[in-house]
Amino acid sequence: MHMYICLFCFFFFNSTTYDIFQRFPSSTAARSTFSLKSVIPRIKMTVKAMFFCAMALAGSVNAIEGGSNNNIPALEPLDVKLSPESFWEDFQNYNSTAELLQKWRVSRLGLRDSSTGETRLMYPAKWSLQQPYLLKSFDNDNCLNLETAQSAAMIGRTLENPLKIGDGSKLVVQYEVQLQRNIECGGAFMKLLPPMNETDLLRYSGGSVPFEIIFGPDKCQPYTNEVHFGLKKTNPITNKPEVKLLTNAPISGLDGDQTVRLYTLIMDSKSQDFEIRVDGKVVKVGNLLTEGIFDPPFHSPKKVPDLKAKKPKNWDEREFIPDPKATKPDYWDEDEPLMIPDDADVKPDSWDENMPEYIPEPNRSKPEWWEDSVDGEWVAPLVRNPQCFQIAGCGPWQPRMVENPDYWGPWNPPMIENPKYRGKWTPPLVDNPDYSEDLKPGNLENPIGVILFEFWSGSKDLLIDNLYLGHYVEEAELLGNKTFVPKKRIQDQQLEAEIIGHRGHIEHPKKPPTMFDHHEEKRNLFDRLSDHADRLLEKFSEQSSFVQNILGGSILVLILMLTSYFYLKVMFFQQGYSEGVKSKDKRSEKKQQSKESKFEPQLEQVDSEQLDTDSQSENADFNRRKAK
Structure with a gap:
């Protein structure tokens, strides 16, 4: 049914397009009085025909792709006798x-929402x-x-x-x-x-x-x-x-x-x-x-564990203890600091130690609510001195700190296994007073x-x-x-049929490279475009049937519009060419007439009697030369 509608709309589209071409005037004089409003209804009918043609074709494609849906069996009543309590x-x-x-x-x-007071369903x-x-x-x-x-x-x-x-x-x-x-x-x-x-x-x-x-x-x-x-x-x-x-x-x-x-x-x-x-x-x-x-x-x-039990005082849970026999070596100095000043560091020449690093904020004034008798003497907050940023630094200079190579840190004796280790203590188990079982x-x-x-x-x-x-x-x-x-x-x-339908767009594994691959030339433009088209088709096949039909119908409408556009351009070009030929012939005829008109007035100005006199004199001269 969709295909019949599609064919009807297609023929209707062609007929309306031809009718528009026939209504379009061929002469220049007629075009001057031609109104586009006379063909607007036909143009609307043509656009509608293109739209219905695309939709009908999309529907026919959907019917073909989903043809299996037409074979869906009807749900038959289930005739099964069940027990009364089921x-x-x-x-x-x-x-x-x-x-x-x-x-x-x-x-x-x-x-009810406590913040807004609104009531909503649970x-x-x-x-x-x-x-x-x-x-x-x-x-x-x-x-x-x-x-x-x-x-x-x-x-x-x-x-x-x-x-x-x-x-x-x-x-x-x-x-x-x-x-x-x-x-x-x-x-x-x-x-x-x-x-x-x-x-x-x-x-x-x-x-x-x-x-x-x-x-x-x-x-x-x-x-x-x-x-x-x-x-x-x-x-x-x-x-x-x-x-x-x-x-x-x-x-x-x-x-x-x-x-x-x-x-x-x-x-x-x-x-x-x-x-x-x-x-x-x-x-x-x-x-x-x-x-x-x-x-x-x-x-x-x-x-259950006895909640009243307590761990004995002599219970040792430590698995490892410090070795009591170990002593600190004589060379181990625990007084050395981790970081010391760098002796190689030198104060920069532009460093000004007399300039304070922090100064009171100049734009800050004492608040009006401040009372010295209650709040004490007001002091403006300190800020970094902006002049210090223009030089290497200001305030007391100190060399940078580096790691002390003689640092050993605090000494700790090595760990050994605890001979008195008894494991982690757990309270003993007693009969559960709340014991219950569900067999x-x-x-x-x-x-x-x-x-x-x-x-x-x-x-x-x-x-x-x-x-x-x-x-x-x-x-x-x-x-x-x-x-x-x-x-x-x-x-x-249904899933298997859908997978089989999409299998044609699946990329197959590429062949392994051979020893002659590096001698082959690069792939030409046609091969690259073909691969790109295959990828687009694969993405298109992954979409749902509804999306595929919409895209297919849109592409068909675009093709019909482009076809009609080029058809109109060709017809207008032919009409314009014929008009141009006619106008060119007319211009050449007028030009020839104008050339002839230039000579005719000169001939009309010469008198006929004068022409006869000239011819007689020319004959007399010719006869004299002949006699001599």
Whole structure:
């Protein structure tokens, strides 16, 4: 369709241009009465034709390059039967963003600025229902879209059936994250909270309700770049909640390509084993009870240092001590200074020792508020004497200081190992009076009643999709195979096609130099221009399709304008040449006529009778010469 529009506009451009040439007068007399206003509408139509031709061609190029988008399969309804307690959200049951926000709530809590008194939202980031625009796998595949970047983001929804984790059950969490812009500092992790009503969710303020589990990617280098996994546990001694975070967590995966990512958490409350998967591949396996794997650990230590113990007086912690048998050598003189005056230094001739180096500031006067009886006698502050800068110096002269070659410094005896060294003292360990242990940390303290996303938004148009929460690994794997796997495959094919399309502009490795290279002549101008063109094409290929289409359309418009310009110049040149030839012929004809007119008046002035008399006399003379 774009090509047909392009051809139509091209022929229309030619016809309007030809019409303008026909309307342009050919004679000089007609040009004197010709008005440019009569062809302005035609010129406007020509410019519009050039513009639409360029846009249509750019659109056809875009359609050719993005022809694969026309083959994007439609998203088919997912026919999977899940257990009643499982939660599944693919965001396909919403027709608009307003309908989405009826289920997924954003906190409306405001914060007041104490300095200005203004009130702003605690979570100003905006959410919407959108489809991917960068790498699109299925048609009409709606996702939860985070529109705002560089702001605090929060959205959540309550579960109709809260999920209880304990008594040997498993917790399985799985969802997709897709970046459409690069991320520098931001997250995409979720928090699972205990049940609450929607009113409390609309007033959520971060720490108002402690979460049960935190899971998901977070990237803010150099501080963090990992998949968070943490559990909330209440300390039985202090009765305060503590967050136990996984140490040595796997990499977030937010710094790769912009294809979809699948994050899966499996936690078994029976064996206390856990497993983290990224894109279906296991990246972390462990047990909650393993010492050192969570910080702080799920149980307190059995032994603690005795706070009442004190270090014995005879405990020597010095590993090295001065040698008591060492003595200072006789030649060691500690009285010699480090720096001494230079005997070779001589005072310059222009140095004036009688001139003071500092003088009272002449422009300073005693302040009006100064009282001598209270403040004492006023003395002007001293400044450097400006006359000292005109000579070598003023004031008392002293030779410069140099290092003393006889300086030894203070003497210290050498260090030896301490025979009484007993090491660093530490207090002895005693039984922990506050000892507590949690042998089943996989049993959550409260049911999961709210799914919440709360993080700092570091990327615009971040997509979240295909969220699963339940007890069964089989359900999560089935959903991932039906949603993530085909989506990932299509996106990888799109990336591969894009890479192959750009491969032609990649510079190939240069051949190694040979022994005859130094005899070759320098590269000519054509080769250098060719290399420069290749580099420009490579940079052009690295741009997005939208930028390429805009540049291509602009270049096409420029070519059409230059073509029409030269076409007009040629037509005007031909018309001017023909007019010049005609005028030249007229000038030559007039010149010939003027030459003839110069001789005709002379012939008219001679009388005919006189001509006859002259001819008769000439004949008589000729006859006489002949007779002689």
